[in-house]
Amino acid sequence: MTRFLPHPRLLDSPRHRDWPAFSAPQVPDGSPPPPTGADVVIVGAGPAGLAVAAALWHVGVRDVVIIDRDGAPVARFLGRVDRLNQRVLRSPYEHHPGVEGYRDCELRDFARMHWSLLTSVERREIRMSQAGHRSVVPVDVFDAYCRHTSVIHQVPQRLWLGEVGSVEPGADRVLVRGGDFTIEARHVVLCLGEERRDAPASWWSGDRPNAVGYWDEPVHPDAGHVAVVGAGLTAAHLIHNALDRGARVDWVLRKDTERYQCSDVNASFFRAEGRARFGGQARQVPWAERLALMSRERRASVMFEFQPLLTAAEANGRLTVHRGNGIRAVGDGHVELADGRRVTGDQVLLALGTTPSIGTGLLPEASVGARDGWPDLDERTLAYRHAPRVYAAGAAACMVLGPAARNIDGHRVATARIAGAIAAQVREGVAQRVRAL
Ligand SMILES: Cc1cc2nc3c(=O)[nH]c(=O)nc-3n(C[C@H](O)[C@H](O)[C@H](O)COP(=O)(O)OP(=O)(O)OC[C@H]3O[C@@H](n4cnc5c(N)ncnc54)[C@H](O)[C@@H]3O)c2cc1C
Incomplete structure (x- = not known):
């Protein structure tokens, strides 16, 4: 293919x-x-x-x-x-x-x-x-x-x-x-x-640590090494921008693999037949069925255009991808992964969606x-x-x-x-x- x-x-x-x-x-x-x-x-x-x-x-x-x-x-x-x-x-x-x-x-x-x-x-x-x-x-x-x-x-x-x-x-x-x-x-x-979706309260106690920012906030221009958390297009942009200014990047993904897709929604949902899966004149769709569809179809993904860039950066060691890892805690300039490992960076950038x-x-x-x-x-x-x-x-x-x-x-x-x-x-x-x- x-x-x-x-x-x-x-x-x-x-x-x-x-x-x-x-x-x-x-x-x-x-x-x-x-x-x-x-x-x-x-x-x-x-x-x-x-x-x-x-x-x-x-x-x-x-x-x-x-x-x-x-x-x-x-x-x-x-x-x-x-x-x-x-x-x-x-x-x-x-x-x-x-x-x-x-x-x-x-x-x-x-x-x-x-x-x-x-x-x-x-x-x-x-x-x-x-x-x-x-x-x-x-x-x-x-x-x-x-x-x-x-x-x-x-x-x-x-x-x-x-x-x-x-x-x-x-x-x-x-x-x-x-x-x-x-x-x-x-x-x-x-x-x-x-x-913006904020981090769960369990990731840190009290105030947000200093060296932790969200995707819609200013990024520290001197950060030579950043850790990016999230699997969507905003995460991809943060990574791309950091690589562009010469920084090293650690990318933390909860899923086992990143997903490249044109649109953030399956193309059929832009057409009448996709919308019909949520109801219409022909049939009433039960709430539970729509809810299940929504949770399945709102998965984070990255535009195809990023794939060559991110693949090359990973191959040459400027990007390290931590796949299949949830987050246990986030501190000042570090992330603790579910498997106990610690990822560090001058700044941790959270891109958790909306x-x-x-x-x-x-x-x-x-x-x-x-x-x-x-x-x-x-x-x-x-x-x-x-x-x-x-x-x-x-x-x-x-x-x-x-x-x-x-x-x-x-x-x-x-x-x-x-x-x-x-x-x-x-x-x-x-x-x-x-x-x-
Ligand atoms: C980084 C990013 C890239 C995206 N790229 C695309 C794309 O390429 N294509 C696409 O189709 N979608 C894209 N999306 C999804 C995108 O958010 C929507 O398509 C679009 O912005 C949604 O428009 P909206 O009017 O619903 O919301 P918004 O654009 O968020 O507009 C809502 C407005 O309402 C205002 N508002 C909210 N509450 C109040 C209040 N109480 N009083 C007064 N004003 C209020 C807000 O301040 C805001 O100005 C992207 C989203 C993000 C975050």
């Missing part, structure tokens, strides 16, 4: 090119405060929030307020990938952020429109995508495309910097509260994304209806069953849409359901008010 091993040069796309007409977004300073009422409040302006805003624009719902901690579209996602020095997306050109069913200028169209700005390697990837093969998307193209999408759907005019502290559902209104604002909304869409934000802490617990860490959502509309004016897009929808719900492509499927449900209710509300006149 021929194995597809893309060239590692694909990992080196330039960043911060001068994309005409789409300058860096201005982060609002929080004043004036957001309006006190809106048809829809979207919490979170990541790829999911952007997709929902674009979908609502297309179905004619324009009284929309978006609140985001960073106050700019897709800022947390870009901040995370830039922190890791990740230059290409894991998802291909077909997985463009946008709206299911509307033929906006898509990610590949946008890249082709800016052909002269692309490197020859990047142009080749577009040709690969056009020929129906897997393609690699530069983060820089994605960033500019997200700005384009937000501008054409008038997102900057609807976006406010702020942190939502509570979402209080009522019979015909939902109150969205932050430190210095309260918005009365007819509908709320939670697009909260995922938080945990979906499902609305806990914002909504009352009874509204979330959490079961095994997942919210109780209506399968047709993605509304919380116990708070039907509040909806969830992104990773929180995995038990309805499957593991691809957390990815850029999954957001499009979620937004089609949410925007359709909200548009129908907004139209019905207008009709009722007209009848009451």
